Amino acid sequence: xxxxxxxxxxxxxxxxxxxxxxxxxxxxxxxxxxxxxxxxxxxxxxxxxxxxxxxxxxxxxxxxxxxxxxxxxxxxxxxxxxxxxxxxxxxxxxxxxxxxxxxxxxxxxxxxxxxxxxxxxxxxxxxxxxxxxxxxxxxxxxxxxxxxxxxxxxxxxxxxxxxxxxxxxxxxxxxxxxxxxxxxxxxxxxxxxxxxxxxxxxxxxxxxxxxxxxxxxxxxxxxxxxxxxxxxxxxxxxxxxxxxxxxxxxxxxxxxxxxxxxxxxxxxxxxxxxxxxxxxxxxxxxxxxxxxxxxxxxxxxxxxxxxxxxxxxxxxxxxxxxxxxxxxxxxxxxxxxxxxxxxxxxxxxxxxxxxxxxxxxxxxxxxxxxxxxxxxxxxxxxxxxxxxxxxxxxxxxxxxxxxxxxxxxxxxxxxxxxxxxxxxxxxxxxxxxxxxxxxxxxxxxxxxxxxxxxxxxxxxxxxxxxxxxxxxxx
Amino acid sequence: xxxxxxxxxxxxxxxxxxxxxxxxxxxxxxxxxxxxxxxxxxxxxxxxxxxxxxxxxxxxxxxxxxxxxxxxxxxxxxxxxxxxxxxxxxxxxxxxxxxxxxxxxxxxxxxxxxxxxxxxxxxxxxxxxxxxxxxxxxxxxxxxxxxxxxxxxxxxxxxxxxxxxxxxxxxxxxxxxxxxxxxxxxxxxxxxxxxxxxxxxxxxxxxxxxxxxxxxxxxxxxxxxxxxxxxxxxxxxxxxxxxxxxxxxxxxxxxxxxxxxxxxxxxxxxxxxxxxxxxxxxxxxxxxxxxxxxxxxxxxxxxxxxxxxxxxxxxxxxxxxxxxxxxxxxxxxxxxxxxxxxxxxxxxxxxxxxxxxxxxxxxxxxxxxxxxxxxxxxxxxxxxxxxxxxxxxxxxxxxxxxxxxxxxxxxxxxxxxxxxxxxxxxxxxxxxxxxxxxxxxxxxxxxxxxxxxxxxxxxxxxxxxxxxxxxxxxxxxxxxxxxxxxxxxxxxxxxxxxxxxxxxxxxxxxxxxx
Numbered sequence: 001x002x003x004x005x006x007x008x009x010x011x012x013x014x015x016x017x018x019x020x021x022x023x024x025x026x027x028x029x030x031x032x033x034x035x036x037x038x039x040x041x042x043x044x045x046x047x048x049x050x051x052x053x054x055x056x057x058x059x060x061x062x063x064x065x066x067x068x069x070x071x072x073x074x075x076x077x078x079x080x081x082x083x084x085x086x087x088x089x090x091x092x093x094x095x096x097x098x099x100x101x102x103x104x105x106x107x108x109x110x111x112x113x114x115x116x117x118x119x120x121x122x123x124x125x126x127x128x129x130x131x132x133x134x135x136x137x138x139x140x141x142x143x144x145x146x147x148x149x150x151x152x153x154x155x156x157x158x159x160x161x162x163x164x165x166x167x168x169x170x171x172x173x174x175x176x177x178x179x180x181x182x183x184x185x186x187x188x189x190x191x192x193x194x195x196x197x198x199x200x201x202x203x204x205x206x207x208x209x210x211x212x213x214x215x216x217x218x219x220x221x222x223x224x225x226x227x228x229x230x231x232x233x234x235x236x237x238x239x240x241x242x243x244x245x246x247x248x249x250x251x252x253x254x255x256x257x258x259x260x261x262x263x264x265x266x267x268x269x270x271x272x273x274x275x276x277x278x279x280x281x282x283x284x285x286x287x288x289x290x291x292x293x294x295x296x297x298x299x300x301x302x303x304x305x306x307x308x309x310x311x312x313x314x315x316x317x318x319x320x321x322x323x324x325x326x327x328x329x330x331x332x333x334x335x336x337x338x339x340x341x342x343x344x345x346x347x348x349x350x351x352x353x354x355x356x357x358x359x360x361x362x363x364x365x366x367x368x369x370x371x372x373x374x375x376x377x378x379x380x381x382x383x384x385x386x387x388x389x390x391x392x393x394x395x396x397x398x399x400x401x402x403x404x405x406x407x408x409x410x411x412x413x414x415x416x417x418x419x420x421x422x423x424x425x426x427x428x429x430x431x432x433x434x435x436x437x438x439x440x441x442x443x444x445x446x447x448x449x450x451x452x453x454x455x456x457x458x459x460x461x462x463x464x465x466x467x468x469x470x471x472x473x474x
Numbered sequence: 475x476x477x478x479x480x481x482x483x484x485x486x487x488x489x490x491x492x493x494x495x496x497x498x499x500x501x502x503x504x505x506x507x508x509x510x511x512x513x514x515x516x517x518x519x520x521x522x523x524x525x526x527x528x529x530x531x532x533x534x535x536x537x538x539x540x541x542x543x544x545x546x547x548x549x550x551x552x553x554x555x556x557x558x559x560x561x562x563x564x565x566x567x568x569x570x571x572x573x574x575x576x577x578x579x580x581x582x583x584x585x586x587x588x589x590x591x592x593x594x595x596x597x598x599x600x601x602x603x604x605x606x607x608x609x610x611x612x613x614x615x616x617x618x619x620x621x622x623x624x625x626x627x628x629x630x631x632x633x634x635x636x637x638x639x640x641x642x643x644x645x646x647x648x649x650x651x652x653x654x655x656x657x658x659x660x661x662x663x664x665x666x667x668x669x670x671x672x673x674x675x676x677x678x679x680x681x682x683x684x685x686x687x688x689x690x691x692x693x694x695x696x697x698x699x700x701x702x703x704x705x706x707x708x709x710x711x712x713x714x715x716x717x718x719x720x721x722x723x724x725x726x727x728x729x730x731x732x733x734x735x736x737x738x739x740x741x742x743x744x745x746x747x748x749x750x751x752x753x754x755x756x757x758x759x760x761x762x763x764x765x766x767x768x769x770x771x772x773x774x775x776x777x778x779x780x781x782x783x784x785x786x787x788x789x790x791x792x793x794x795x796x797x798x799x800x801x802x803x804x805x806x807x808x809x810x811x812x813x814x815x816x817x818x819x820x821x822x823x824x825x826x827x828x829x830x831x832x833x834x835x836x837x838x839x840x841x842x843x844x845x846x847x848x849x850x851x852x853x854x855x856x857x858x859x860x861x862x863x864x865x866x867x868x869x870x871x872x873x874x875x876x877x878x879x880x881x882x883x884x885x886x887x888x889x890x891x892x893x894x895x896x897x898x899x900x901x902x903x904x905x906x907x908x909x910x911x912x913x914x915x916x917x918x919x920x921x922x923x924x925x926x927x928x929x930x931x932x933x934x935x936x937x938x939x940x941x942x943x944x945x946x947x948x949x950x951x952x953x954x955x956x957x958x959x960x961x962x963x964x965x966x967x968x969x970x971x972x973x974x975x976x977x978x979x980x981x982x983x984x985x986x987x988x
Contacts, residue, residue, distance in 0.1 A: 041596045041614035042563070043621075044572065049564025068536055071633050071664035073543060074564070075536020076887070080547060081567025091911075093969045097887040098911040101536035105665050109637055123533035123983055127890065127970055139562060140665055143603065143637045171562035172599050172634060404592075404621055423570070426577050442570040 044403035046345070046370045046421055046441050047211060048081050049171035051138045053179020056082045058134045058167075059095040060209025063242030065130035066094060069117050069148060070138025072103035074171075082176065085441060086210030087448025100124040104140045113141055114151050121155050125162050131243040132191070133164040134183070142170035163243055165190040177262050177371055180208045184266040187246055194274060195251040202226060202302065203234045203252045203270075205263030207284065211371075212347060213443045217452025218284045222258070225455055228312055229295060229304045250274040254302055258284045259347050260384075261377035277301075282384045283351035284452070287359050287459025288313075288320045290351060316456040323460055324359075330467050331360065333474055335416055339363045341432075342395075343406055343420035344440035345371040350384045352419060352439055355459045357389045364395035365415045370440070372401050407431075417466065422446070435469045480524045485864040490759045492683045495643055496661035497675040497755060501528065506669045506863035510884035511895075511981045514874055517882055521867050528668065533983035535911070537887040539664030540673040542568055545630060548703055549660070549677070550593045551575055551729045552736075553586075554625045556618040556655075557593040560611050560640065561632030565664075566595045576730055579707045579930040592622055598634050608640060612649050619653040625733035626685060629659040636663030656733070658684040669861050670886060671751060671836075678756040681728070682763065685736040689764060693723075693738070697787055698745040698760070700753040701726045704835075704924045708935035708944070709748070713774065716784065716804075716938055720796040729928075740764040744790035746783065747773055748937065749838035754865050771869045773838065774937045775945075776846030777805070777812060808939040815946035816851040822902075822953060828853035829953070832896060833905040835859065835923045837866050844877055850946050856881035856899055858892060883980060889913065890970055894980040903952050912970075915963040921952035 047053070051070065055078050058066040068074050079096035083089045091098055102120050104113045117135070125133060137148050152166045167186040169179060184205070204222055209215045219238035226233035234252060236245050255270055255278035257263040267278035279301055285294040292313045299309040340362045342349050346369050356362035367385055378399065386394040400406050403423060410418070410432055418424055418434040422445040428436030438446045439453075439462075453462040482488075487503045500506035507528040510517060520526040538544075542565065550557045550572045559566040572591045579585040594617070596602075596610045611629070618627050631642060642659045650657050660680040662673050697717055701710060714724050725735055725742055739745075743766075745757040750770035757768035769786045772779035781801050788797035819829050831847055834840040834857040847854045862884045885891050889911020896904045896913045903919035907926075914920045925934045933948065935941040968975075974982075 039597070039599055039601065039610075041558070041594050041610055041617065043592065043594045044566075044570060045563060045595065045597070046570070047563070048567035049562050052564045052567060071539045071542075072534075072537050072668070072886075073539025073541060073664045073670075076538045077542035077546065077565065077568045079536075079568075080542075081564065081570055085567065085570050093912060093967065096911070097535055097537060097889045098969050099536045101534055103534045103537065103668070105668050109665055119532045120534065127533060127974055127983075129967055129969060129971055139632075139634045140637065143634065171564045172603055175563060423573050426573055444571045444574050 042402050044423065045401045046423070047176040048078060049176065050169040050174040050179040050182055051136060051171045052078045052082050053176030053208060053211060054136050054167045054169050054183040055099075055179070056086070056176065056210040057180045057183040057208065057237070058136065059083070059092060060215065060237045061242045061246070062240045063131035064094070065124065065128050065133050066099050067120060067124055067133055067135045068099055068101040068138060069113065069135055069141050069146070070101060070104060071140055072101060072105075074138050075099040075101050082210045085444060086215075087213045087443045087446055089210070089448070094128075094130070100128065109140065109144050112144060113146050114148070117146070117148065118151050118155065121151070121164070125159070131163065131241075132246065133162065134167055134186070135164065136167045137169060139171040142173070163191065175372065176211045177208060180211070180262060181265040185269065187249070188266070188269055188273060191246060192250050192274070195248065197253055198232070198248070198251040199253060200230060200302070201232045201234060201248065201252045202254045202256050203236065203249050204256045204258060205266050206257040206259030206280070206347070207237055208262060209237050211441050212345065213438075213441050213446070213448050214452035214454070217448075217450045218454045220450065221452055221454035221458065222284065225291065225295065226298070229299055229308050231298075231302060231304070250276070252276055254279065256298065257281070260350070260380045261346065261373045262371075282380060283347035284454045286351040286453045286462065287355040288317045288456050289358055290354060291456050291458075292317065320456045320460065323457070327460075327463050327467065329474060330471060334470060337361050337363055338416035339365040339414050341366045341410060341413065341415040341418045341420070341434065343368040343370060343418070343424060345369070346373045346377065346381050348440050350381060352453065352462065353385060353395070354388060355453075355462065357391045359459060360463065362417070363391060363393070364389065365413050366396045366398065366409065368398045368400050368406055368409060370401055370406070372399065419466075435466070437466055437469060479522050484524070485521075485867060488758065490679070490682070490755065490762055492679070492759070492763070495659070497672070497679040499667040499672045500669040500675065500861070500863050501667060503675065504863035504865045506671065506861055508669060508861040508884055508886045509981070509984065510862060510882065512881065513879055514870065514882045515879045517862065517884075518867065518871055518874060521862075521864055529987065530985040531888075531983045532985055533890065535887065535889050538670045540667055540670060540676060541565060541630060541632060541662040541664050543670040543673060544702075545660065545662050545673050545677060547571070548729055549628050549630065550591050551703075552626070552628070553589050553591070553730060553732045555628060555733055556622055556624045557628045557630060558611065558614050558618060559593065559595045559630050559632065560598070560607065560635045560642070561595060561630070562598045562634055563595050565632045566593060569593050576928050579928055583707060583711065583930055592618070592624070594618055598632070603634065603638055606638065606640065607635070608645050611640070611645050615645075615649045615653060615657065619655055624655045627653065627655045627657050628680075629657065631659070631661050631663050633663050633665040636665060656684055669863070671861055671863070674752050675755040677728070678759060681736055681756065682759040685733065686739045686760070686763070687737040689741040691741060692743070693741045694743050694791065695722050696725055696738070696742040697722050697791070698725045698727070698739055698742040698766070699748060700745075700756055701729060701748050702752055703729050703928055704926070705748050705937060706925050706934045707928045707930040708932050709937035709941055712935060712938035712940045716800065717787070719800050720788070720793045722787070722791060722793065740766065742766055744768060744787055746787055747771070747838070749773060749836060750841065750869070751836060751838040751863075751865055771841065771872075773842040775842035776849045776942050777808065777939060778849060779842060779845060780938050780942065804939045808943055811943045812849070812946065815943065815950060818950055819851045829903065830855065830901040831903040831905065831949070832856055832858065832899055832901040833923065835907055837862050839923070840882070841866060841869050841873055844873060844880065846942065848877060849942070850949070852949070854880060856883070856895070858883045858885065858895065860884075860886045887911075890974065891980045893970065894974060897975050898978070898980065903949060912968065914959050915966065915968070916959050917963065918956060919952045920956075920959045921949065
């Protein structure tokens, strides 16, 4: 009989407590090698399944029509669980109940769902406006052994001009983050062909639609920044012209990955297949310091003139810090040098904590990382959240996906702010006496359309959001 | 078409067999279908003669399953319980709003200040699919007990747990002796049925089998009301207000109820519906097992139906006189307001024509809405409903006698079909579920069928007398601006190609019968 041992497995935190040089406890996890190591039960984890991630990626690239080869509830489930959770977004023209779905039931479990899928593909292409059709397999076809690949091959033989791919995944094949990689894996294998390199063209990966709640605003800001230094940025997510953008992926001179681990599989595969080198950052840059560093590194790799970069940084910094003067009073009079707790995916956790610690004087007390990054990435994340911080005491870093333990870990601390998800919106005040802001998935209490904290002025936007939670007459 | 008429016994499998692990599917239990378009009179005829058959479509859209339509977002609201999803991690992501549900209801309106809801996923992975996940489920049960000491632990199954053949009853038998909580397994594998309503029956089956206790005493003033979250907090308050005025108390289950409230279902005087098709299995089960009378029609929507609903309850509680006095008092207060709304609708077009509305959602709402719209002076020559089964056949027949014929599109959230019928019918007000695809992009009125969550604002009420007035005003409001839907129609691309709107058949992709 398995007792709590099974649960111990899922805790990737509190492994080896290593004492760092400064005497601050840093928590390094036990040997966690892959993204799928969590095998036990979990209380309310902050992500969905691989199908959910592949599906929200497809819906997040405007012009892709997802076709779910799955049970009928997968689309609606992800509408509630991914799209609403990702900042209360509707499914849009191809998500939720607009998504074609083979709606498999018992008879297909017995007789197979291939015929049904073949019919669905035919009718979808006939009926639905779209540029690329992406069949995404769920649990049922994986369990019953449907040969989806051959259904699609047969369709392609008859209809060579219809762009269609198969994202061969399932609900039990991983998390939303894995689903993002599965989507691009299918694009690379089934859609992309070698193309001559285009000077100045860069692809950007690592931002997962819905799962990273500020994905649209982040993509737009990064595109603008890269364009300002003369590069052509292919963000793919949050952009129109899906097919054209996906097809030009191999032509890029460089791939930029804005995550310590998500998008790395995709970037590695593109390097192998199309010789595109990549460079990665721990997250989307927030505020002037991170954004300047981002631009300098990118500029150096892509031979952008240092003058262009430095001119831009000088102009943008001047403006951002002139505006930062405006927060001086509410910061210093009301909540100066506050202790801070963060519960977020690794991208947001690193960028936001660094900004607040390094530019606003916040004191990070605890950072809980909820997206279960692999071991290699944890080393980098730990470094970012220790030596990367200009702060006298390093935060405790915990990798945790279980909602119960995340809540336990927040007890008996003295943080004033809890930057987390909407799961914390109702407990932050009564249980921790902290001011709460949702900065991470799920975000049922915040509508997020274009908002983001990316770029030079992104830090100010973050401060507006935090301070609006407690602002009053000074 | 002209076969002999089926008896009630042949139309519905009435006996509820609690010795089984779960209910029969709605397909078997009451010949449920979710594809049909035509005259309601023909639907009734086909159903009555046993000719009505489920048919296949060549184009389908995601529409919800037995687990992920209702159960995944609602079972977690039961207060002193833990829900365990025996499923891959994505099947429960829709439950991630659990800590926020009901929090917008002010404590002053009756929400308890302190409560905590919990759910766990067994997170079935690739290895479990091969080796089984029963031990993980057991570990989750023990952990749920350890963490929260709940009164009940619900287990919700999934396509995957079903297809890999997990022995749920075996796990329950093995672990029940180790925990104080009552373990309640709900067989809601998404792939078991095409009809999302099977999920209701599967849930009530588990409640009846595991949670409801033998009555210790009869509570003659207690009325069971199964209330879905699509009925708002204000609807609850209205029902409490009305029944409270005649000295009756309400036992609202399942959402936000305590486990004790389930245990006491057997002690009530009567089970009354908000939605008949939702309440059906519970009501029949309570009658069969504990002799609690029930009725399924009408629902308390609109003035006339609220009157009848109250009278039905009065019959079982000996409150006939009090209820008649109540009805009289309420009519005096609300009928002038209803008249004013009716007047406004009647004059809206200015040419004597009625305002046309395309509404409904579930088959229960269909029965309630059509007469209510008539009360408001609206015309509903067509309605849509998610599915249809013989459980409402008699009541639909009654409705036809009362209201005359109308068209019905039976489909579970098929957005392309709904967009098509909305476009073709071009009603003044198209009512939509909050997530029904692109049907809202049009030149005329659009509004929602109901609030999706427990909206506490009086403006969102639909039940009882206050609800009849509030909903009437709500519908009037929908006629006052078309700017969002019109702008979206003009400025965004349609999901479907133009030919779809030019051809006449909403069920264009219906497969020919074999």
